Amino acid sequence: xxxxxxxxxxxxxxxxxxxxxxxxxxxxxxxxxxxxxxxxxxxxxxxxxxxxxxxxxxxxxxxxxxxxxxxxxxxxxxxxxxxxxxxxxxxxxxxxxxxxxxxxxxxxxxxxxxxxxxxxxxxxxxxxxxxxxxxxxxxxxxxxxxxxxxxxxxxxxxxxxxxxxxxxxxxxxxxxxxxxxxxxxxxxxxxxxxxxxxxxxxxxxxxxxxxxxxxxxxxxxxxxxxxxxxxxxxxxxxxxxxxx
Amino acid sequence: xxxxxxxxxxxxxxxxxxxxxxxxxxxxxxxxxxxxxxxxxxxxxxxxxxxxxxxxxxxxxxxxxxxxxxxxxxxxxxxxxxxxxxxxxxxxxxxxxxxxxxxxxxxxxxxxxxxxxxxxxxxxxxxxxxxxxxxxxxxxxxxxxxxxxxxxxxxxxxxxxxxxxxxxxxxxxxxxxxxxxxxxxxxxxxxxxxxxxxxxxxxxxxxxxxxxxxxxxxxxxxxxxxxxxxxxxxxxxxxxxxxxxxxxxxxxxxxxxxxxxxxxxxxxxxxxxxxxxxxxxxxxxxxxxxxxxxxxxxxxxxxxxxxxxxxxxxxxxxxxxxxxxx
Amino acid sequence: xxxxxxxxxxxxxxxxxxxxxxxxxxxxxxxxxxxxxxxxxxxxxxxxxxxxxxxxxxxxxxxxxxxxxxxxxxxxxxxxxxxxxxxxxxxxxxxxxxxxxxxxxxxxxxxxxxxxxxxxxxxxxxxxxxxxxxxxxxxxxxxxxxxxxxxxxxxxxxxxxxxxxxxxxxxxxxxxxxxxxxxxxxxxxxxxxxxxxxxxxxxxxxxxxxxxxxxxxxxxxxxxxxxxxxxxxxxxxxxxxxxxxxxxxxxxxxxxxxxxxxxxxxxxxxxxxxxxxxxxxxxxxxxxxxxxxxxx
Numbered sequence: 001x002x003x004x005x006x007x008x009x010x011x012x013x014x015x016x017x018x019x020x021x022x023x024x025x026x027x028x029x030x031x032x033x034x035x036x037x038x039x040x041x042x043x044x045x046x047x048x049x050x051x052x053x054x055x056x057x058x059x060x061x062x063x064x065x066x067x068x069x070x071x072x073x074x075x076x077x078x079x080x081x082x083x084x085x086x087x088x089x090x091x092x093x094x095x096x097x098x099x100x101x102x103x104x105x106x107x108x109x110x111x112x113x114x115x116x117x118x119x120x121x122x123x124x125x126x127x128x129x130x131x132x133x134x135x136x137x138x139x140x141x142x143x144x145x146x147x148x149x150x151x152x153x154x155x156x157x158x159x160x161x162x163x164x165x166x167x168x169x170x171x172x173x174x175x176x177x178x179x180x181x182x183x184x185x186x187x188x189x190x191x192x193x194x195x196x197x198x199x200x201x202x203x204x205x206x207x208x209x210x211x212x213x214x215x216x217x218x219x220x221x222x223x224x225x226x227x228x229x230x231x232x233x234x235x236x237x238x239x240x241x242x243x244x
Numbered sequence: 245x246x247x248x249x250x251x252x253x254x255x256x257x258x259x260x261x262x263x264x265x266x267x268x269x270x271x272x273x274x275x276x277x278x279x280x281x282x283x284x285x286x287x288x289x290x291x292x293x294x295x296x297x298x299x300x301x302x303x304x305x306x307x308x309x310x311x312x313x314x315x316x317x318x319x320x321x322x323x324x325x326x327x328x329x330x331x332x333x334x335x336x337x338x339x340x341x342x343x344x345x346x347x348x349x350x351x352x353x354x355x356x357x358x359x360x361x362x363x364x365x366x367x368x369x370x371x372x373x374x375x376x377x378x379x380x381x382x383x384x385x386x387x388x389x390x391x392x393x394x395x396x397x398x399x400x401x402x403x404x405x406x407x408x409x410x411x412x413x414x415x416x417x418x419x420x421x422x423x424x425x426x427x428x429x430x431x432x433x434x435x436x437x438x439x440x441x442x443x444x445x446x447x448x449x450x451x452x453x454x455x456x457x458x459x460x461x462x463x464x465x466x467x468x469x470x471x472x473x474x475x476x477x478x479x480x481x482x483x484x485x486x487x488x489x490x491x492x493x494x495x496x497x498x499x500x501x502x503x504x505x506x507x508x509x510x511x512x513x514x515x516x517x518x519x520x521x522x523x524x525x526x527x528x529x530x531x532x533x534x535x536x537x538x539x540x541x542x543x544x545x546x547x548x549x550x551x552x553x554x555x556x557x558x559x560x561x562x563x564x565x566x567x568x569x570x
Numbered sequence: 571x572x573x574x575x576x577x578x579x580x581x582x583x584x585x586x587x588x589x590x591x592x593x594x595x596x597x598x599x600x601x602x603x604x605x606x607x608x609x610x611x612x613x614x615x616x617x618x619x620x621x622x623x624x625x626x627x628x629x630x631x632x633x634x635x636x637x638x639x640x641x642x643x644x645x646x647x648x649x650x651x652x653x654x655x656x657x658x659x660x661x662x663x664x665x666x667x668x669x670x671x672x673x674x675x676x677x678x679x680x681x682x683x684x685x686x687x688x689x690x691x692x693x694x695x696x697x698x699x700x701x702x703x704x705x706x707x708x709x710x711x712x713x714x715x716x717x718x719x720x721x722x723x724x725x726x727x728x729x730x731x732x733x734x735x736x737x738x739x740x741x742x743x744x745x746x747x748x749x750x751x752x753x754x755x756x757x758x759x760x761x762x763x764x765x766x767x768x769x770x771x772x773x774x775x776x777x778x779x780x781x782x783x784x785x786x787x788x789x790x791x792x793x794x795x796x797x798x799x800x801x802x803x804x805x806x807x808x809x810x811x812x813x814x815x816x817x818x819x820x821x822x823x824x825x826x827x828x829x830x831x832x833x834x835x836x837x838x839x840x841x842x843x844x845x846x847x848x849x850x851x852x853x854x855x856x857x858x859x860x861x862x863x864x865x866x
Contacts, residue, residue, distance in 0.1 A: 048441060074443035082441075088434035090498070091427070099431040100442040108428045108444055109452065112419050115427045159442055303672065353858050357671060361611065361810040362854055368803045369847040376843055482803060486613070486679045493676065523691065529683030533662065536673050536680065 001026045001195060002047070002078075002163060007056035007066075008219075009046055016042040018219035019056070024163065024197050024212075029189040031206040032199040034216035040199040041083055043216070044167050047197075048080045049073040060163070074103075077162035079155075083171055085148035087155065089141030093132055096140045096151055098123045100158025123158070130154045130184060146177035153184070164188070166198035170205065182209055207231065255418075258501060262411050269400035277403045278471075279515055283508045284410045285467045290491040290503035291417060292460035297489070298497035299421060300453050301433030303360035305485060306367030307461055309347070312480030314340035314462025316374060319387045319475040324380075329393045333466050340462020341455050343370075348454035352447045364482055371480035386476035390469055406467050413463055418500060420456065429453055490532050496542025505544060578715040579836065587832025588825070589721035592728030593787045595824035597801060598808040599735055599817050600779025606815025607752045607772040609671065613678040614658075615780045616802030617685035618651045622784025623793040624693045625650045630700050637703035644785050651781025652774050654685070659773045664766055682798070690795055697792040706789075720789055727786060731779070735817055738775070748772045752815070807846070811853045813860030822861055 002024040009017040017039045024030050032040050045051040047058055049070040058066040065073050079100075088096050101119040102108050110118075127133040130150050135143065140151060149169060156164055169185065170178040186209055188194045200206050206213060207227045214224040215236050223233050230236055269277050289311050296304040314336035321332035347366045351359045374381050381387065396402050420426050428449060432439050436446045469475060478484060487510070488503075495506030510528070518524050539546060597619055604612045626647035633639030658681055666674055701707075706723050709716035739745035747768050783801075791797070808827050812819025827846040834845035853861060 050437070050441070070440040071443050071445050074441060080441055082438070086435060086438045086441075088431045088438065090434050091430060095427055095431070099428055099439070099444075102424045102428065103439075103443040107424045108449065110424045112423055114419075114422050115424050116422070118424060155438070155442060297672075305675075350854060350858065357609065357611065358810075358814065358859065358864075360675075361806060361814065362858065364803070365807045365810050365847075365850050365854060368807065369844075369851060372844055372847050376841060378840070481799070483799065486676070489672075489676060489679075523687045525683045526687035526691075529680040529687070532676060532680035532683065536666065536669075536677050537662075540669070540673065 001028075001061060002197070003057075003059045004043075004047065005057050005059075007043065007046060007058065008054045009042055009051060010054055015219050017046060017053075019221070020216065020219065021221045021224070022197075022214050023224060024195060026195055027189075027193055028195055028197075028212050029185070029210050030197045030212045030214065031210035032197070032214045032216055033201065033203060033206050034199075034222075036201055038216040039219040040201075040216055041167055042219075044080065044165055044197075044199065047073075048078060048165060074159060077159075078165060079157070079159035079161035079163075080165040081149070081152035081156050081167060081169060083167040085145060085152060087140045087143075087148055087151050089139070091140055092136065093127065093138050093140050093143070093151060094123060094136040097126050097154050097158045100155045101126070101160075104159045126154050126157045129157070129188075146173050146181075149173065149177075150181065150184070153181075157188075162195065164194055164196045166196065168200060169198055170200065170202070178205070185209060254501065258414075262407070262414075265407055266404060269403050274399050277399050279511065281399075281403050281406050281471045283504075283511045284406050285464050285471055286488070286491070286511055287504035287507035288410050288413055288467065289461055289464035290488045290495070290507045291414070291500075292457045292464065293488050294492045294497065294503040295417060295421070295457045295460070296453055297492060298499075298502075299426065299433060300429045300450065300457075301436075302450060302454070303356050304363065304454070304457070305360035306363045306482055307457070307488060308482070308485035309363075309367030309370050309480055310340040310344050310458035310461035311465040311468070311484070312370065312374065312475075312477075313343045313458075314465025315469050315475045315479055316381065316387075316465075317462075318466045318469045319390050320380065322390050322392075322469075323387060329391065333470070336466035336469070337459050337462035340465060341459035344458020344461075345451065345455045348451050348458070352450050352454070364485075367480065367485070368482065371477060371482075374477040374480050381477070384477060386474055388474040390473050390475070392470060392473065396470055402470055405470060409463065409467060413460055414504075417460060421500065425449075425452070487528075490528070490535070492542075493532070493535055493540075494542055496544035496546075498541065499544040502542050502544040506542065509543075577713070580833075581713065581715045582717060583832045583836055584829065585717050585721050585725075587829040589724040589790075589828075590832060591824040591828025592724045593783050593790075594801075594804060594808060594828055595728050595821050596731050596786065597780050597783035598805040598812070598820040598824055599731070600776035600783070601805045602809045602812065602815055602817055602820040603735070603739075603779070604773055604776035605809060606817075607748045608667075608674075608769055609752070610674040610678060611806065612773075612776065613675065613802065614681040614685055615678075615777070615805060616798035616800075617682045617689070618655060618777050618780040619784040619787075619801050620793075620795070620798040621654065621685060621689055622647045622651045622781030623788040623797065624689060624698070624784075625781070626785035626788045627698045627700050627793050628693070635701065637705075640700065640703045640706075640789075643700065643788075644782075647785035648778045648781035651784070652778040655777035656770065656774045659770050663773065664770065667766075667769065682802075686795075686798060689798075695795050697794045698788075699792050700788045702789045724786065731782070732817070732821055735779075739817065744768070744771060804846075807850045811850050811860050813862040813864040815864055816860070816862045819860055819862035819864075 004020060004022040007017055007020045020039065020043050032043065034040055042051065046053045049068055053066050057064060060076060060078060065076065088099065098119060101122050105119060107118060124133060127136055130153060132147065132150060132154060143151060153166065153169065170181050173181060182205060185196060185198065189196050210227060212224060213227055213230045215222040215230060222235055223230060268280060293304060293307040296302045317339035318332045318336035321327055321335055322329050347363060350366065351362050354362065375383055396405055428444060432446055432449060439446050491506035491510050492503045494509055495502030495504065514524055517527055601612055601615045604610060626643035629643040629646045630639040633642055663677060666677055702720050706720045709718050710722060739749060747763055751765050751768050804827060808820055808823035812823035826849055830845040830849050831842050834842035
């Protein structure tokens with residue numbers, strides 16, 4: 001579904017991503033792990049078009065997308081969440097998701113139909129799936145940090161994505177919130193068959209959830225494979241797990 | 245913009261007030277009717293600006309340029325060509341929208357402050373043209389005694405016409421803000437990056453919004469011609485553009501009717517205070533600075549807050565209470 | 571109008587343009603400096619320029635037309651403007667730095683409205699002018715063209731101000747901190763520097779330049795109300811085409827602005843003022859962020 005090869009991105013002299021490769025097959029729940037500064041967020045920004053790659057290719061469903069702007073990539077079916085709570089603080093929770101649904105259905109530029117009657121079922125359905133339905137009239141800016149991150153995922157779901165990319169979905173969450181979020185991610189992947197690519201710096205979180213793990217170090221791919229294979233890999237153990 | 249709500253009391257009141265205003269030419273003197281006309285025209289201009297600033301988050305620093313384009317287009321077509329006056333009046337908003345799209349397409353390539361600076365630059369070019377192209381525009385003197393259609397003669401019919409057009413425009417703007425386009429515009433205001441990530445072409449959306457806002461500013465410009473029978477280069481001057489910012493700030497950025505309320509207060513203040521002192525701008529400056537310090541959300545923003553607190557004090561759940569007023 | 575402008579009229583127009591560019595540069599560099607450090611387009615900049623001109627006139631008149639009065643005016647007027655801006659910054663402006671930029675802009679607009687009327691109260695609506703000292707009166711004869719000495723004097727002052735500003739922003743501790751604060755305010759605060767005062771002095775320095783521009787321009791034009799409104803637009807344009815916050819860009823922009831206008835007089839006198847604006851539109855169409863790199 002998604003095939004990344006030899007991707008490079010430098011900021012001045014600093015090579016944030018330096019020859020990263022990644023494969024995501026339909027139905028996969030792929031985790032990218034690596035220490036802070038390994039280039040995970042930059043990699044995601046490159047895939048979703050928020051940054052332009054210096055070299056390398058990104059193919060999505062057979063199409064080269066590495067030169068497309070962010071909104072075009074989104075229209076091809078890749079939706080994402082951001083590491084910092086990236087929501088619309090002055091809109092209601094309902095509207096936050098509705099904006100994404102409207103965009104996915106090509107209704108964003110509709111001028112004379114009242115919004116409040118549009119895509120209501122779809123939007124409430126998504127809020128129900130992530131457990132935010134009872135907060136739908138609240139201002140998004142007034143939510144707790146954990147709920148804002150969940151809302152982020154809900155916004156991404158509003159795009160009816162083929163591939164959902166989550167950038168450290170549990171960052172800054174309490175242990176309870178983390179567990180709930182992971183359960184949500186697993187449910188979305190298993191029960192709804194959604195293909196998900198996410199990144200984490202917490203190892204243990206990842207081994208319990210992912211079907212495939214890619215390990216990043218200094219901007220390049222160390223290995224990608226199923227969890228047991230990654231766990232057993234000597235290079236990974238030395239570079240990453242060996243610290244414990 | 246709660247999904248459940250349809251007609252709020254505020255909107256019913258506004259509609260009632262609008263209907264009642266049709267009676268003023270019967271009851272009030274010429275001067276009162278004239279001042280009401282000024283308030284409506286200025287308020288429409290301020291509301292069109294707020295479409296971009298309060299709801300769109302764009303740094304539309306020189307909105308007055310489009311007001312002036314609308315007015316000058318109407319004035320020039322009526323005085324310099326043999327076309328019927330109605331054609332001139334209809335062409336004003338169209339020309340303003342075109343100018344909005346043209347200037348907007350240069351501005352939206354950049355963000356925030358640069359956007360504003362470029363707009364001031366380009367708008368000032370229009371001002372200079374109006375001021376210096378003496379053969380066409382009469383320069384500083386402006387164009388006076390613009391002949392209008394028969395039906396608009398006299399202060400009563402003029403006012404009725406303005407009230408009708410402003411009513412239709414308000415309805416249109418309201419529809420637009422409540423439409424998916426408007427919701428998306430507010431989403432762009434809150435977070436343009438996130439909007440791009442949900443597949444919205446942010447720049448194109450903003451450009452369309454600029455065109456729409458410029459159109460309504462052009463309508464206001466045409467109504468100015470209907471009201472005054474003249475145009476001046478000052479309509480294109482940056483000072484006016486910032487003055488209408490004050491009206492939006494005073495009434496409340498994040499409300500629909502706020503800018504109209506702000507315009508009413510500023511116009512009335514100027515009319516009253518201007519009778520006593522020649523230092524009106526000093527007072528305006530002090531009012532502005534007091535607003536910035538003590539009332540950054542404007543009068544209607546505060547009114548909304550008070551309602552929220554009372555609501556909470558009464559033990560009602562706070563759900564949705566923090567919403568910006570529609 | 572002659573078919574082809576003679577060398578003499580070309581030279582004298584060029585000098586007019588260049589000396590005008592120097593005034594524009596002094597004002598615009600102050601605006602650009604404030605933009606670079608505080609990120610606020612100071613709408614009150616034009617008013618401070620006007621106050622500089624009026625104050626210069628008052629000082630020169632108070633000293634009874636003595637040549638020293640002129641120099642006292644050139645030094646005193648910027649100081650008065652500096653005091654006004656320091657008061658505005660410390661009493662009001664500094665409380666707004668955390669707020670949205672729109673509010674900062676509107677504050678400077680409020681300040682412009684107030685200062686404009688205060689100028690009217692203090693000095694009235696009369697036209698005034700200042701006589702330069704004897705050494706700067708009359709003309710020099712160059713290649714058969716009479717070039718006014720005062721314009722030549724401005725040609726010396728402009729580069730001197732540019733040099734001084736460059737030295738302040740690159741060689742002094744204040745300049746380095748100010749530039750760092752522009753990029754990352756929190757970091758500068760974290761290393762124990764009082765950012766608030768850095769911002770204050772940056773604002774005052776920019777405003778003093780507006781006052782200096784007003785003082786220097788006073789012998790060449792009639793000083794009157796309303797001179798604030800046009801200069802601020804010109805300064806905005808110059809700063810935008812030069813690259814926001816870039817002092818070198820302000821110099822380039824000023825030269826372009828002053829010279830296109832003065833040479834435009836030779837071609838189309840009635841529309842001379844339009845030429846610089848056209849240049850601005852062309853530049854912004856092809857280089858929307860200005861000719862030189864913006865500091866942002």
